[in-house]
Amino acid sequence: MENAPIFTNDGIVFGLLMLALGFVFYTESKETGFWSKFYKYIPGLLMCYMIPAVFNSLGLISADVSQTYYVASRYLLPASLVLLTISIDLKAVFNLGWKALVMFFTGTVGIIIGGPIAILIISTFSPETVGGAGFDAVWRGLATLAGSWIGGGANQAAMLEIYEFNQELYGGMVLVDIVVANIWMAVLLFGIGKKAKIDKWLKADNTAIDELKHRVQTFTDKITRNPSLTDIIVILMFAFVSVGIAHYGADVISKYLVDNFESVRNPKSALSSFGSSFFWLISIATLMGILLSFTKAKNYEGAGASKIGSVFIYILVATIGMKMDLGKIFENPGLILIGIVWMVIHAGLLILVAKLIKAPYFFLAVGSQANVGGAASAPVVAAAFHPSLATVGALLAVFGYVVGTYGAILCAELMKIASAG
Numbered sequence: 001m002e003n004a005p006i007f008t009n010d011g012i013v014f015g016l017l018m019l020a021l022g023f024v025f026y027t028e029s030k031e032t033g034f035w036s037k038f039y040k041y042i043p044g045l046l047m048c049y050m051i052p053a054v055f056n057s058l059g060l061i062s063a064d065v066s067q068t069y070y071v072a073s074r075y076l077l078p079a080s081l082v083l084l085t086i087s088i089d090l091k092a093v094f095n096l097g098w099k100a101l102v103m104f105f106t107g108t109v110g111i112i113i114g115g116p117i118a119i120l121i122i123s124t125f126s127p128e129t130v131g132g133a134g135f136d137a138v139w140r141g142l143a144t145l146a147g148s149w150i151g152g153g154a155n156q157a158a159m160l161e162i163y164e165f166n167q168e169l170y171g172g173m174v175l176v177d178i179v180v181a182n183i184w185m186a187v188l189l190f191g192i193g194k195k196a197k198i199d200k201w202l203k204a205d206n207t208a209i210d211e212l213k214h215r216v217q218t219f220t221d222k223i224t225r226n227p228s229l230t231d232i233i234v235i236l237m238f239a240f241v242s243v244g245i246a247h248y249g250a251d252v253i254s255k256y257l258v259d260n261f262e263s264v265r266n267p268k269s270a271l272s273s274f275g276s277s278f279f280w281l282i283s284i285a286t287l288m289g290i291l292l293s294f295t296k297a298k299n300y301e302g303a304g305a306s307k308i309g310s311v312f313i314y315i316l317v318a319t320i321g322m323k324m325d326l327g328k329i330f331e332n333p334g335l336i337l338i339g340i341v342w343m344v345i346h347a348g349l350l351i352l353v354a355k356l357i358k359a360p361y362f363f364l365a366v367g368s369q370a371n372v373g374g375a376a377s378a379p380v381v382a383a384a385f386h387p388s389l390a391t392v393g394a395l396l397a398v399f400g401y402v403v404g405t406y407g408a409i410l411c412a413e414l415m416k417i418a419s420a421g
Helices: 010-028 034-041 044-057 068-085 090-094 098-123 138-150 153-163 167-192 195-202 207-223 229-260 277-292 296-303 305-321 326-330 333-357 361-372 378-385 387-420
Strands: none
Touching: 010 034, 010 044, 010 068, 010 305, 044 167, 044 305, 044 326, 068 229, 068 277, 068 305, 068 378, 068 387, 090 207, 090 387, 098 138, 098 333, 098 361, 098 387, 138 153, 138 167, 138 333, 138 361, 138 387, 153 387, 167 195, 167 305, 167 326, 167 333, 167 361, 167 378, 195 361, 207 296, 207 387, 229 277, 229 296, 229 305, 277 387, 296 305, 305 378, 305 387, 333 361, 361 378, 361 387, 378 387
């Protein structure tokens, strides 16, 4: 294997990721001195993401070799969704109102129009970057980006099938996806540290979000107790039995739909994302957490259910950070530039609409990440505001899967027109 990382053993990789998390949390807890000043400007969550990115960029570890991201996204993410949802007040989530949906769809529209506008802008000074003929045409490759940035991996695969982009060139598009999406996630995480200032500038009304956080906090304070070993085992039982049910359900449902419905089986179909087991895994895990919130299981929040869920989320953040290679930002500057212009248009539209409707930064960040990051990172960004908000990110991300292929097809057709122009 060329450029194999120094550490390929996942035990060592996981140890390094936990070292990064431990270092960040320990230094962030310092109330005086250098670190207290440092974290005033740089959010701890961003550091949990960037240190593994540095490890990857230096060749110590590699997401291509390691299974840690797969394990975190398939086992710890659904477990965290169960534990962060177990004490949710569903009525208060719905009280968040229409602004959450408006910001989500604004993010979708930003991706749909961002692609063709980016092509038009770049073509004015570098037409060869957006050129290519037949199945090598750059717009076909960018269609896969649209699929990824509105929905997720299943939608991205669907777009590759629909537009038959040259698979030998596909690696370049995957690179743009990873680099640009990760830069944007870093920007969003940085913004979380400045959310009070941003909300003030947006003149945002945070009442519904504060009410949800207050309800959860009041409930938690009422039932808080010193957790016993039994409590922790029971919490982990709720989490991982639910994960087991979610995996079973995801396998059965996705297989049934693929076997019985041509529209799901056909990778070129707009409904193909319903054949993705990951889509069902996240949906079922979130549903399990919501169902448990109607039982006495919600009292385990008092023994630290959401804290354990947050641990899983931070491990996931570290494994997502490991996918970022800072050195690759400069590998294909033309394509990366298209991606950055595209993301700037997406961000600009979100900021404009947030300002117009006075939407909180929370809705902007989660609305964007539910599109661009999908189910793996939208709950991460939502939970960074408050653990009780992770469900909002998960629900919006699932929504992204549903509209992903339709939105991406519209975007691809507009990019085709822009390229022809």
